[in-house]
Amino acid sequence: MSTDDSTIKSYSEYAEKWATHMRSGKNIAHEYMEKPSMYARLPDLKGRTVLCVGCGTGEECAHLTSLGAKVMGIDISEGLIEYAKKSYPNLEFHVMDMEKLDFPDATFDFIYSSLVMHYISSWEKTLQNIHRALKPGGTFLFSTHHPVTYGAQRSRSETERSSMLGYTKHYDTHTADVVGDYLGTRKIDDVWFGDFPISYIHRPMQDLMRDILSSPLTLVDFEEPKAIEKCKDVDPSFYEIHQKIPQFMIFELKKN
Numbered sequence: 001m002s003t004d005d006s007t008i009k010s011y012s013e014y015a016e017k018w019a020t021h022m023r024s025g026k027n028i029a030h031e032y033m034e035k036p037s038m039y040a041r042l043p044d045l046k047g048r049t050v051l052c053v054g055c056g057t058g059e060e061c062a063h064l065t066s067l068g069a070k071v072m073g074i075d076i077s078e079g080l081i082e083y084a085k086k087s088y089p090n091l092e093f094h095v096m097d098m099e100k101l102d103f104p105d106a107t108f109d110f111i112y113s114s115l116v117m118h119y120i121s122s123w124e125k126t127l128q129n130i131h132r133a134l135k136p137g138g139t140f141l142f143s144t145h146h147p148v149t150y151g152a153q154r155s156r157s158e159t160e161r162s163s164m165l166g167y168t169k170h171y172d173t174h175t176a177d178v179v180g181d182y183l184g185t186r187k188i189d190d191v192w193f194g195d196f197p198i199s200y201i202h203r204p205m206q207d208l209m210r211d212i213l214s215s216p217l218t219l220v221d222f223e224e225p226k227a228i229e230k231c232k233d234v235d236p237s238f239y240e241i242h243q244k245i246p247q248f249m250i251f252e253l254k255k256n
């Protein structure tokens with residue numbers, strides 16, 4: 001199953017708000033956890049050809065370009081790509097589904113993808129396409145949802161947000177109260193920022209690892225990023241939670 005139509009539509013309709021939010025520095029999870037870890041992993045990209053998969057409104061493409069890379073951004077949402085083109089007229093963007101990557105073999109030195117892989121239910125085709133599009137020795141760096149957090153039972157209200165995964169086992173009645181479902185694969189319907197409906201796929205680590213280990217790419221590194229020190233002053237509770245509980249994970253794969 002690929003990204004569902006209603007999610008693509010949501011992203012397209014939300015393009016302006018998405019860009020404003022991304023550029024405000026107020027997206028705590030991106031700004032103080034995921035991007036610092038992803039950007040710290042970038043090699044010297046001067047003169048390198050880079051593909052940014054699921055580039056949204058183009059902020060990461062601008063960053064990669066500032067490091068001297070020749071960057072192309074692709075995204076499945078027409079609205080986001082249109083906004084990216086308007087924002088960064090000197091950069092190259094295309095509407096493209098990552099499950100149908102269409103490039104000549106060995107086009108890119110480096111492929112980057114931030115928080116996109118959880119929109120598809122199998123990584124097999126995408127990893128094959130990425131392998132084909134990479135030059136030998138090239139790297140695919142991507143971040144995605146961590147199944148420990150997204151397999152939990154999550155709820156939000158005006159005053160709080162919770163994420164619970166665990167159980168209470170009652171010896172007397174031989175019953176258990178189980179909260180969350182880590183092992184069950186499912187589509188999760190969510191609402192972000194109060195008004196942005198979105199769906200993504202939860203899969204346990206064994207399924208994700210199986211896709212990676214059976215792909216032609218080689219896994220060379222893995223990280224569960226923590227919130228960075230600077231987050232303490234901006235959002236102390238986010239900092240505290242994400243010293244102990246992962247929200248995202250990062251994979252680095254290589255083409256031999």
Ligand SMILES: C[S@@+](CC[C@H](N)C(=O)[O-])C[C@H]1O[C@@H](n2cnc3c(N)ncnc32)[C@H](O)[C@@H]1O
Pocket residue numbers: 002003008011022053054055056057060074075076077080096097098099113114115116119120
């Ligand atoms: C959470 S946003 C991340 C955007 C950007 N990478 C960032 O971190 O700010 C996920 C992005 O993935 C894109 N996307 C979802 N499914 C996709 C697919 N099958 N192919 C390409 N892009 C996809 C969405 O349109 C959206 O721009």
